[in-house]
Amino acid sequence: GAGVSQSPSNKVTEKGKDVELRCDPISGHTALYWYRQSLGQGLEFLIYFQGNSAPDKSGLPSDRFSAERTGGSVSTLTIQRTQQEDSAVYLCASSLPGGGGFNQPQHFGDGTRLSIL
Amino acid sequence: DAKTTQPNSMESNEEEPVHLPCNHSTISGTDYIHWYRQLPSQGPEYVIHGLTSNVNNRMASLAIAEDRKSSTLILHRATLRDAAVYYCILRDGSNYQLIWGAGTKLIIKP
Numbered sequence: 121g122a123g124v125s126q127s128p129s130n131k132v133t134e135k136g137k138d139v140e141l142r143c144d145p146i147s148g149h150t151a152l153y154w155y156r157q158s159l160g161q162g163l164e165f166l167i168y169f170q171g172n173s174a175p176d177k178s179g180l181p182s183d184r185f186s187a188e189r190t191g192g193s194v195s196t197l198t199i200q201r202t203q204q205e206d207s208a209v210y211l212c213a214s215s216l217p218g219g220g221g222f223n224q225p226q227h228f229g230d231g232t233r234l235s236i237l
Numbered sequence: 238d239a240k241t242t243q244p245n246s247m248e249s250n251e252e253e254p255v256h257l258p259c260n261h262s263t264i265s266g267t268d269y270i271h272w273y274r275q276l277p278s279q280g281p282e283y284v285i286h287g288l289t290s291n292v293n294n295r296m297a298s299l300a301i302a303e304d305r306k307s308s309t310l311i312l313h314r315a316t317l318r319d320a321a322v323y324y325c326i327l328r329d330g331s332n333y334q335l336i337w338g339a340g341t342k343l344i345i346k347p
Contacts, residue, residue, distance in 0.1 A: 163337040165335070168334070
């Protein structure tokens, strides 16, 4: 079956431009997560959606970062006025509803590699 | 958040078993132990998780110490495709986040 799909797979842009990253979760997965991974590092949590709501946005690094989810499905992560330190791989994951706790496996896309010149 | 400690890297021969250790001495009673792996240029992949009892699935086995302060991921017969970074993560059932460390880079020698 189809897994988590992210687009674009690579994005190169100039400092100061806005970028929009897209995530298509697995059908039926109500939970959706965004992470960021810098080169050679572990993943850094950004935001979590349950349905269209984001109970916790505290992982977003600054107010230049925002995310939304519509129809309980597709999510977009937007970075405004990009800076060089925003360069990283942005990963999206989805999972089934918690059901007894947040222990459902998270299924990841292959990420968007963002490079800010 | 409770933290985990893993070796930076390990080497193993192809077609031999691999035991990947993880220490989590501050684990709480409600923390589950999760393992994910990440192949080069790919997103992480779920491997296995458990609470107290040993767990087996088609990918691996998870052996959890009786005091739960350590665990071991066991790959029964490593192949070259198992070369990846393996992450051991503690997850409270009430916490949606996965807190990631640096993981163990597993190198498989032909």
